[in-house]
Amino acid sequence: MEDGPTREEGVAVVADGTDRTSGAELPFADPAGRPTLRTVAELAGVHVSTVSRVLNHVGGPGVRPASRTTAERIRRIAERVGYSPNPHATGLRTSRSRLVGVLVPRLVDIVLATIYEGIEEATATYGFSTFVANTGDDPTAQRRRTEMVLARRVDGVIFGDAYVDGRFLDEVAGRGAPFVLVSRRAGDYPSVTCDDVLGGRLAAEHLLALGHRDLAVIAGEPYASTGIDRTAGFLAACDAAGVHVPGSRVVHSRFDTEGGRAAMSRVLADGAAPTAVFVVNDFAAIGAMGVLRDAGLVVGRDVAVVGFNDVPLAGSLPVGLTTVRSPMHEMGVRAAHLLMRRLGGEEVASERLVPVLVPRASTLGDRGA
Amino acid sequence: MEDGPTREEGVAVVADGTDRTSGAELPFADPAGRPTLRTVAELAGVHVSTVSRVLNHVGGPGVRPASRTTAERIRRIAERVGYSPNPHATGLRTSRSRLVGVLVPRLVDIVLATIYEGIEEATATYGFSTFVANTGDDPTAQRRRTEMVLARRVDGVIFGDAYVDGRFLDEVAGRGAPFVLVSRRAGDYPSVTCDDVLGGRLAAEHLLALGHRDLAVIAGEPYASTGIDRTAGFLAACDAAGVHVPGSRVVHSRFDTEGGRAAMSRVLADGAAPTAVFVVNDFAAIGAMGVLRDAGLVVGRDVAVVGFNDVPLAGSLPVGLTTVRSPMHEMGVRAAHLLMRRLGGEEVASERLVPVLVPRASTLGDRGA
DNA sequence: CTGAAAGCGCTTACAG
DNA sequence: CTGAAAGCGCTTACAG
Structure with missing residues (x-):
């Protein structure tokens, strides 16, 4: 990249006030120089497990992850160094990815694009990100793209390209990945459709x-x-x-x-x-x-x-x-919520929105x- | 989900011939029951490192990851159990995610959707997956969505929503994430645009x-x-x-x-x-x-x-x-290739396609x- | 040609 | 309230 001198010298303070590049290298940063849990722990003078507990606000009513002052110090430091947890580490440890796969016939179809925007918007509020893939309503592509999405270890899938017979979905159900349908219904699988x-x-x-x-x-x-x-x-x-x-x-x-x-x-x-x-x-x-x-x-x-x-x-x-x-956008939003409830272990019922x-x-x- | 009995009993053999659920549980499967490297190693009677080497075809000309027969056996077993590497583990170990973030003004704009389809298609051929996010051309959203995408540890970013002044991009460049632009140029950053x-x-x-x-x-x-x-x-x-x-x-x-x-x-x-x-x-x-x-x-x-x-x-x-x-689709494809070359450490030049x-x-x- | 070990960055019982 | 340890599933020098 043709970096000018200004950029070479580094941006000392970015817009959110986080000081990411000033001073010496952060201790125990990852290979890319990003702070790790260990970075924060070291700076706070506590054990990494304490930092983890604090930042994940573990603890129910009455149970504290740490003393008030320690917790505050940790949070301040985490903020200052711009800590963001490594999702690979979290994913590996918890086997949950906060990722959902979305399969659509074609994203250039504004109907599907609008539905997808609703999905993306709603899943983001849960801290989830989405992969979209086009399948062009082609069964081979549906299969291949679904494999790809499952290989990424998504927590769930939203299908916007269901065939009404639901045979392919039967196979997917056998694989254990929770899913919901949007736009098109199929079999008895939970779906959000227009009436x-x-x-x-x-x-x-x-x-x-x-x-x-x-x-x-x-x-x-x-x-x-x-x-x-x-x-x-x-x-x-x-x-x-x-x-x-x-x-x-x-x-x-x-x-x-x-x-x-x-x-x-x-x-x-x-x-x-x-x-x-x-x-x-x-x-x-x-x-x-x-x-x-x-x-x-x-x-x-x-x-x-x-x-x-x-x-x-x-x-x-x-x-x-x-x-x-x-209600295209709304269908996407509802489908996302429905999937989230499925991921929470709830039994969910299909929804039919009024045109x-x-x-x-x-x-x-x-x-x- | 309202699973019928057929699904409850499991799908013995899925369409690609992989036998995923038959017989006893796989040894050393992950919490979701998926085979791990260890599963394959155990079944093949070799060390996990050998399996890893074989499946990643490590070794240049003359250098073999394993003997021909061992390698074949490993590959056969991996195929049979439907092994697919856990990307969280790989990502954690290698600090590369094979993920790219794509920011666009709006995906319901068919122009951007078409460009995105090109990006998605081309990145997939490299084994990469993409996150898309809408920013609505709003600087606050651009910032927030970029943070989100970087927090996911993408290997690179494609911006389809650049402001011509490039100031925000200067900040991103300071963060060390390689990126290219598509559709719109800005500053001296590498871009693929229409002329x-x-x-x-x-x-x-x-x-x-x-x-x-x-x-x-x-x-x-x-x-x-x-x-x-x-x-x-x-x-x-x-x-x-x-x-x-x-x-x-x-x-x-x-x-x-x-x-x-x-x-x-x-x-x-x-x-x-x-x-x-x-x-x-x-x-x-x-x-x-x-x-x-x-x-x-x-x-x-x-x-x-x-x-x-x-x-x-x-x-x-x-x-x-x-x-x-x-050439909207083509712009997306080219932008993806350009980013891949950047990720390979190449210096790349902007491309301007003819209308x-x-x-x-x-x-x-x-x-x- | 193959094995054994270390370690990536987290979370989560388990102690104390 | 906090620490120490184990381990998630991989890859990669390093031995042999």
């Missing part, structure tokens, strides 16, 4: 109320509970209203823009355009809207489109996208602009 | 060639080299062509859709609309397009808009967005549809 069935119903009721009877569904991947449940909820509501959606009008798709394009093209190739389309993902919905436009149809006037998730962009599109808002329909121009036309 | 000056120039040349003379720039945050350099390149090219862009027509903005909306509104409030706008980020460009539309202007006919990055959505928009494509202009309807009108 996708309800979401699908909200979409259907909205379209039915607007008078639509000629409907199509772009349903997502067949292995993801999100698409499955949203579609099921939609179709059930149609059924209840006596509106039949033919099987040829329910097509699977990838969850991205390109997937929506391909699926919408297939629907159009199949005959006359429906008057309304429910797409189980906003990005796929954007792709579908593109195809409709290219076919000379005006979204919101000729064809209504409902998406799912309410990504930030949905409201900023030229034709605002009516969509079912799912809300957000009507915009893509179903309301000018009224929704 | 943003060139990108700005490409945008200007495109608009000038189309005959535009009445220009505006939505310039991003003043502390980010991306916005600064893109704007500088744009203005320099205008200057060279004898076209003056008044200072009032160059406005700072956040990098997201909302930021683009706000900035575009300010430009419009300031007087007559320009005939062309260069926005240094695609999402901000989408926001700007929304404001133009709301003002009754047709993008691509009344006003030309050029964005930056070419996010996947840019081409799928109702009015395709002309934009300067930056390409992608013309679409937002500047070409119907011709670009």
Whole structure:
């Protein structure tokens, strides 16, 4: 690195007031020059075990880790030298790492990225850090990435890429690593999801109320509970209203823009355009809207489109996208809490968060602009 | 967890053929029942140090870690019991963690998410894992998250959220953690960026060639080299062509859709609309397009808009967005390699990757549809 | 070619 | 209230 002289001379005092480089080398520092427990012990004139007890505030009501004055001295010194425990040593000793692995289909999918932000935020409040890995919904990658994460000795795992059959998860459960699911449910494993069935119903009721009877569904991947449940909820509501959606009008798709394009093209190739389309993902919905436009149809006037998730962009599109808002960030936060409770040995139950329909121009036309 | 009986009875053989749970407990397993080096040594009838040497293929040309047959036996046993080294033990012993910290403004920004995917992918090929943390471009968060990452004893850090002044980085450099920058440059620290000056120039040349003379720039945050350099390149090219862009027509903005909306509104409030706008980020460009539309202007006919990055959505928009494509994934990959070389003790030089202009309807009108 | 020992930096019973 | 010891699972000179 092209260090200038200023940096070469060292930064005497960093912003938090900790004096990390002044004076002589710290006694009993680690190879990188960082203070160890021994450093603090030596400076305080006590045994390392005392320092450890004090800094971990061991001791319940009435039980003190050390005398008040000793404890204070130790804490002051630890602060002054900028002591932070070596997580490798702690991890080795306690066999807990305060690490959690998070597996997602793709982090560039803003839905998953938002969920992950919630996870990261919430786990951090427990002093945990997270590894994320993309699996691209590919079983081989899921396996390999899970191995990698377990090899890192994470305390737990959050899967955001579960296949609804849960077979892979059965294997993981056999390995003894606690985990929870987020976004997608599978088997009987604890999960935090959006109430996708309800979401699908909200979409259907909205379209039915607007008078639509000629409907199509772009349903997502067949292995993801999100698409499955949203579609099921939609179709059930149609059924209840006596509106039949033919099987040829329910097509699977990838969850991205390109997937929506391909699926919408297939629907159009199949005959006359429906008057309304429910797409189980906003990005796929954007792709579908593109195809409709290219076919000379005006979204919101000729064809209504409902998406799912309410990504930030949905409201900023030229034709605002009516969509079912799912609490993405909140799902991440809750999943993190759920895992923490599992790690504490609690039995936990799945949580289903309530979605809300957000009507915009893509179903309301000018009224929704 | 609601384990069914099948899972309770254990999964005898997992998919990779490793027999992890059959027979009696492994000898000298760790508290979680995982095999240790000692497990393998005992099973192979050799000393742990021999196992360690074999599994780490110690030994250069001519130097063997063990006899061929012993080595093979050890490797077979390690494979059979599913041995994977405890990274805490290795980390404690070697004071290297094979961990890298990655700081980004926000992971929900697809630009950063794409860069991060490249980083993650490339570091994984070195056997490294990554921690990501959001800092929201907030100096306090940058400090706190960096502390957190260093406390985890990462071997190195990649900053995707550098302030161009580099003052915070000067402090970090004083702490002895090797790092590189990605996306944004700062000071003389090694970085992998897009050639943003060139990108700005490409945008200007495109608009000038189309005959535009009445220009505006939505310039991003003043502390980010991306916005600064893109704007500088744009203005320099205008200057060279004898076209003056008044200072009032160059406005700072956040990098997201909302930021683009706000900035575009300010430009419009300031007087007559320009005939062309260069926005240094695609999402901000989408926001700007929304404001133009709301003002009754047709993008691509009344006003030309050029964005930056070419996010996947840019081409799928109702009015395709002309934009300067930056190699986001590639930047992440290169930054990872650069850090790895730094960790190997190499002196490394910054890399600037070449952007390409992608013309679409937002500047070409119907011709670009 | 292989073994034995030391030690990385912690935590946690166990004494006193 | 505090100290001393053991040991977590590795790696790495050092012997032989």
